[in-house]
Amino acid sequence: MPLRNLVIFPEMIVPVIVGRLDSVRAVEKSSDDTKKIIVIAQKDQDKTFVSPEEDLYRVGVIAEIAQTMRMPDGSLRLILVGGKRIRILSFRDVEGVLHADAVHLDNEPVTDLIELEACTRYAVAQLQRYIKLLSHIPDDLASVVDNIDDILHYANILSSYLPGPLASKQELLETTDVCGQLKKIGALLEKECQINDVGQQIREKASYRLKQAEKEYFLREQLKAIQEELKENGDESAEPDIAKKMKELKLPPEAVKQVENELKHLEKIPSMSPEYGLTKSYIDYILDLPWSKKDEENSDLNHVSSILEADHFGLDKVKERILEFLAIKKLAPGSKGPILCFVGPPGTGKTSLAKSVAGALGRKYIRISLGGVRDEAEIRGHRRTYIGALPGRIISGMKNAGVINPLILLDEVDKMDSDFRGDPTSALLEVLDPEQNHAFVDHFLEVPYDLSQVLFITTANLLYHIPEPLSDRLEIIQLSSYTEEEKIEIAVRHLIPKQILEHGLTAKNQPVFSLPMITAIITRYTKEPGVRELERNIAKICRKIGKKIVDGSLPEKAEYSITRTDLEAYLGPEKYKPEEKEPAPQIGIATGLAWTEVGGVIMPIEVATMPGKGNLIITGQLGDIMQESAKAALSYIRSRETQFKLAKGFNEKLDIHIHVPEGAVPKDGPSAGIAIASALVSALTKTPVASQVAMTGEITLRGRVLPIGGLKEKILAAHRARIPTVIIPKQNTSDLPDIPEKIRNRLTIIPVDTMDEVLSNVLVAKPSTSTARTKRKAKSS
Ligand SMILES: Nc1ncnc2c1ncn2[C@@H]1O[C@H](COP(=O)(O)OP(=O)(O)OP(=O)(O)O)[C@@H](O)[C@H]1O
Ligand SMILES: [Mg+2]
Structure with a gap:
């Protein structure tokens, strides 16, 4: 009888279901007589109809049919007991029942006992290993393990339980040498164990991954629970709170939408991620800005006026x-008026005036310094995609103000610069332009912000350094240098009381500054258009006195008069010594007047001549325009060789060096023309120049004197330097009323039209010029 999927070993008891008609007939036949039947495995398990010669193995067993049960469908259920092994010699078909001629197949006798022992141990070791892998051990197998000595006896049982394909079991059945059988059993078990190991590894890996995912899921769930718990405890600024806050702040619709979008985004990202923090702080930033909160403005002009008066x-x-x-x-609140710009030299009160205006109006005061700003992003902020992005200075200023109507002082607009990072001017224009600033877009903020309620004031030192598009929109208010008298007044009324108060010197040992002492500080320790240095010196004295009070080295008295010795002790040796004697006139030196960032200054010009080849050397950090005016001055002199009694082609045998000392200060502008020409004429004709005359004016090749700018500052500079006479272009006389009357009265101001007039006033022993004019002195009033 052919068997599918089954190899029966001797001594094995196996239940078998017989369905195929041929097999049923064979069983019935043998049941009738010997109850024995040859069972042989078929090679191809799928074949129902087999041809014995090709499809069946040649080795099988004679099995005893222990039990037969007929099933309703006609099939038989048998219990077979494996008997002796046989080898088929031939097959025969007898009346539709397969018969076979066969011989017994016995084990070969064992010759090498040591080999047998080794094979046994190997097989048993593998068996033990294999058994460990099984969750349930069949009884038969367990008895094998228990009776290792009986291994030979049980080899067949073992074989029948072996895992593995049918072919390998058949091979075992066919093996007649016991050692070979044990080796094969061992090998099969070993292979099975290996397969199991690999399988285990794969399972472990898979389960690790699974565990990892499970763990994360678990942690996430926990986190969610914690967050919810926190929310319940009010720890997390929950959405409803934000909505409430947005309503309170009266956020414009665009900003509300933006916040809502960001909140939605926030839900999607894990709260530990950096992006979460950034988004959260962005939302906080928006909610920290003022969107509707306003200070009540005090626009009563009398009140403002009295405060300005009191402060300055x-x-x-x-x-x-x-x-x-x-x-x-006040009259036209919605009017798009210009922006105020205070222009003037340092320390003249521009910044403090703006602060005073803010205080008088009851507006918050925010100062934004634009000095050195060269990046547009400083005004307009960085996009949030940048790491460490921040809003621009305007929006940060608004945040600090906390209200929508502060006074913002844009300090030092003339010190802005532009480079590859963009032009801050254009961003500033947008801030200041009433047409645009109601919807100012900061790159960081992204939503439009209304700046229209802000009162902007700007300051600058030099008008012509303000970028033109900006200065077009500004209403310039010029502040100028203070005179000595004004400085004294400022010191007495403001600086000294302020410093005494700031240094806590009100009760004991209050310093008293007499007028001569204040004047001494102004003239001997400072040289400035404003009062900053003066204030610093007063502060220094107060500080030193304060220290002495604390360490007890100052005798107790209510008032402490400052003396000249105190000045020396507190401020050090005098820095500037006013010339006691009038300096002697010198050859080749003339005094020009220049207008620089620090106000008007006097500018000595030196000319030296030496044998050479007609080179003109110009030093002292002179700008292009000043160098050109030096050349123009020389050409003017060359064109008048005969007038100045100079040899023909005098300059070809000479090198002329023009130098403007204090080379560290850059100087430019055409207004030194007449001073350079005077120094040149003096050097070439060896005629000394009066030292007590300062001059300003542009020169043409024909010797005409053209008007210049900044006259007031220049005249004040001459006055500070105690130079009594100033030569100015006649066309500038219209500027004279700007100069304080006291000073005008103290100076001799000489308006001139031509270079000849200049020379006649400055050269001490006049060179015999044919066109020497009468000296015209104009005391303008
Ligand atoms: N007319 C004045 N009355 C009272 N105090 C003054 C006056 N002018 C200037 N000050 C004081 O001088 C100091 C310097 O003034 P401030 O800082 O405003 O100068 P500034 O014009 O802004 O100079 P800068 O151009 O260098 O910025 C301040 O303490 C200010 O109060
Ligand atoms: Mg200032």
Whole structure:
């Protein structure tokens, strides 16, 4: 009888179901007589109809049919007991029942016992290994393990339980040498164990991954629970809170939408990620900005006027202009008026005036310094995609103000620069332009912000350094240098009381500054258009006195008068010594006047001549325009060789060096023309120049004197330097009323039209010029 999927070993008891008609007949036949039947495995398990010669193995067993049960479908259920092994010699078909001629197949006798022992141990070791892998051990197998000595006896049982394909079991059945059988059993078990190991590894890996995922899931769930718990405890600014806050802040619709979008985004990202923090702080930033909160403005002009008066001495015109500006603002609140710009030398009170205006109006004061700003992003912020992005200075200023209507001082607009990072001017224009600033877009903020309620004031030192598109929109209010008298007033009324108060010197040992002492500080320790250095010196004295009070080295008295020795002790040796004697006139030196960032300054010009080849050397950090005016001055002199009694082609045998000392300070502008020409003429004709005459004016090749800018500052500079006579271009006389009358009265101002007039006033022993004019002295009033 052919068997599918089964190899029966001797001594094995196996239940078998017989369905095929041929097999049923064979069983019935043998049941009738011997109850024995030859069972042989078929090679191809799928074949139902087999041809015995080709499809069946040649080795099988004679099995005993222990039990037969007929099933309703006609099939038989048998219990077979494996008997002796046989080898088929031939097959025969007898009346539809397969018969076979066969011989017994016995084991070969064992010759090598040691080999047998080794094979046994190997097989048993593998069996033990294999058994460990099984969750349930069949009884038969367990008995094998228990009776290792009986291994030979049980080899067949073992074989029948072996895992593995049918072919390998058949091979075992056919093996007649016991050692070979044990080796094969061992090998099969070993292979099975290996397969199991690999399988285990794969399972472990898979389960590790699974565990990892499970763990993350678990942690996430925990986190969610914690977050929810926190929310319940009010620890997390929950959405409803934000919505409430947005309503309170009266956020414009665009900003509300932006916040809502960001909140949605926040839900999607894990709270530990950096992006979460950034988004959260962005939302916080928006909610920290003022969107509707406003300070009540005190626009009563009398009140403003009294505060400006109390805070600053003088500056009458400036105060007047500020009040006019505020009056118009009050009359037409929506008007798109210009922006105020205070222009003037350092320390003249521009910044403090703006602060005072803010205080008077009851607006918050925010100062934004634009000095050195060269990146547009400083004004307009960085996009949030940048790491460490921040809003621009305007929006940060608004955040600090906390209200929508502060006074923002844009300090030092003339010190802005532009480079490859963009032009801050254009961004600033947008900030200041009333047409655009109600929807100012900062790159960081992304939503438009309304700046239209802000009062902007700007300051600058030099008007012509302000970028033109900007200066077009500004209403310039000029502040100028202070005179010595004004400085004294400012010191007495403001600086000294302020410093005494700041240094806590009100009760004991209050320093008293007499007028001569204040004058001494101004003239001997400072040289400035404003009062900053003066204030610093007063502060220094107060500080030193304060220290002495604390360490007890100052005798107790209510007032402490400052003396000249105190000045030396506290401020050190005098820095500037006013010339006691009038310096002697010198050859080749003339005094020009220049207008620089620090106000007007006097500018000595030196000329030296030496034998050479007609080179003109110009040193002292002179700008292009100043160098050109030096050349123009030389050409003027060359064109008048005969007038100045100079040899023909005098310059070809000479090198001329023009130098303007204090080379560290860059100087430019055409206004030194007449001073350079005077020094040149003096050097070439060996005629000394009066040292007590300062001059300013541009020169043409024909010797005409053209007007210049900044006259007031220059005249004040001459006055500070105690130079009594100033030569100015006649066309500048219209600027004279700007100069304080006291100073005008103290100076001799000589307006001139031509270079000849200049020379006649400055050269001490006049060169015999044919066109020497009468000296014209004009005391303008
Ligand atoms: N007219 C004045 N009355 C009272 N104090 C003054 C006056 N002018 C200037 N000050 C004081 O001088 C100091 C310097 O003034 P401030 O800082 O405003 O100068 P600034 O014009 O802004 O100079 P800079 O151009 O260098 O910025 C301040 O303490 C200010 O109060
Ligand atoms: Mg300032």
